[in-house]
Amino acid sequence: METNEENWELRLYIAGNTPKSKMALSNLKKYCEEHLKGKYAIEVIDLLVKPQLAEGDQIFAVPTLVKKVPEPIRKIIGDLSNEEKVLVGLNIRPAIK
């Protein structure tokens, strides 16, 4: 499955240092270290500081994790507490059903 050599460019949009955003960030870091070690980059954008960025990535909920690369673009909304869903959303693991 993970035969590609590409990098995961991840953006996490948060609004201030809330428990939810802290939770989301720590969850994200944990998953990335586990599954994407060495081939990921996380950019955290605080919309309270840069509100103008919300429109570009069509953010309406926070926290939102946006995966721009590799395609397709996916958004994962929430504190990322469900590992399974996040991994599927990031195309790290195929949806199982």
Place this chain on the structure above:
Amino acid sequence: MSLETANTPNSYLSSLPKTLTGITGLDEITKGGLPKGRPTLICGSAGCGKTLFSIEFIVRGALEFNEPGVFMAFEEKSEELAQNVASLGFDLNQLQKDKLIKLDHVHIERSEIEETGEYDLDGLFIRLGYAIDQIGAKRVVLDTIENLFSGLSNQGILRAELRRLFEWLKARKVTTIITGERGDGTLTRHGLEEYVSDCVILLDHRVSNQISTRLLRIVKYRGSMHGTNEYPFLINEKGISVLPVTSLTLDHPVSSERVSSGIPALDKMLDGQGFFKGSSILISGTAGTGKTSIAASFANEACLRNERCIYFAFEESSFQIIRNMRSIGFDLQTHIDKGLLKFQASRPTLNGLEMHLVAIHKQIKEFKPSVVILDPITNLITVGTVSDVKSMLIRLIDFLQAEQITVLFTALTLNNVINEQTDEGVSSLVDAWLLVKDIEFNGERNRGLYVMKSRGMKHSNQVREFIITDKGLDLVNVYLGSEGVLTGSAREAQQLLEETGIVIREYATNRKDREIERKKLILESKIASLKEEFESVQDELNKTYIEDELRKEVMEKNREQMTRSRHNE
């Protein structure tokens, strides 16, 4: 003291701050616009004009009231929106450049979104807040926020967040319109009305008899008086106009000024001066009796007085009317060229009744005529029931009288129950009612005109024959003979007959005069001959008398002689 305390809360209540929408008519119904700094819900089914309504709110706010606005679209992209409303003359791109409005398209694509765990809509708040701050917005539209429900599955979070959003909007003191799709049995599909409790406006799009009418109703407006009826509204090239269609008061000013009908003989029937200015006139009659000609004559006369006139034609095109009226000596084209006359020809089925009314209102407001003609109102029956037409005309007459505009309706009467009713229904509303009637007699059809009623003036009770010549219209006295009313050639024949009679009578008189003269001559000659006879008799008598005298003389002489001779011997 009690008075003062009683007054204070009242004046406080009545001063609920409002924001003018700038949408024609809506501000009148809401008595000043939408509640300032609060959210208003506009709901309705698909295609009823919610988006247009809200975009006009934003654009008018920016252009007319210097209140910039944010339009957050959840459905359409900004470019699509700009294109869609360009037809209304709103240049959204330019307005965006001028920082008067801000369009923000919130794209929610379910397939791109995964939800996991807790989240909130702070992203949306920040986005909206950023947009508001950028242009100093006073107005916000969220169109249609319910789309969030289709993009996100956690209803609990959504509802809590929406409640928070509306509170937040109130705290930001922006006047907001939230649109919502109408649900089954509820105002909105997802129950947005629970969150927006200040003002709810319902839009509806109804089709009856294949004719659609858009309607607006204020479901609630907390803390304010408002019109409660369903008001029709119209979307045309100048945006939305809502019509406050019911006027409950009868207190419009009246004029005692008179206007000529354009037919001198008809004016003469109406107290010699014509109709009252600002009155309503009905001309009814069967097909082909010249109703349109009378209407055109009235229009022509108004234009000759240098007044403006709108002619709403529901049967003929303007070109047809102009051509036809040229044949009877009315040159309407010159009035059109001068900008005094305006034709508005449309089939009644083009719009619903209410739409017609809105359209007529709009035209009148723009053109400001002093005379309005509707020809014929009977055709409106095809788009509504008799009572609908009547109520529409009542409102139209109310409106026109308030504006001091003279209105002339024509109505077709048939020997048909429904139409007779219409005629009657309308005839009680109008101030003057002329009836043009066919008089069939002696193998020909002629037109008779009478004044059925004319409020406030002495009017003729006579039937006049109405004739259309190539020089215009005229009325002539009909001949009332032993055989009833005579018109047309029968009238002319009767007139000829009368003229013959006069000649014959004159001749007869002459003959009698001559007879008398002759008799006199005869008598006179008789008298002369009698005189002669008398003279001859007189002569005769004289002769004997003289003879007697002579004889007597002679005898006396003789006797003397004899005596003498006897004495002398």
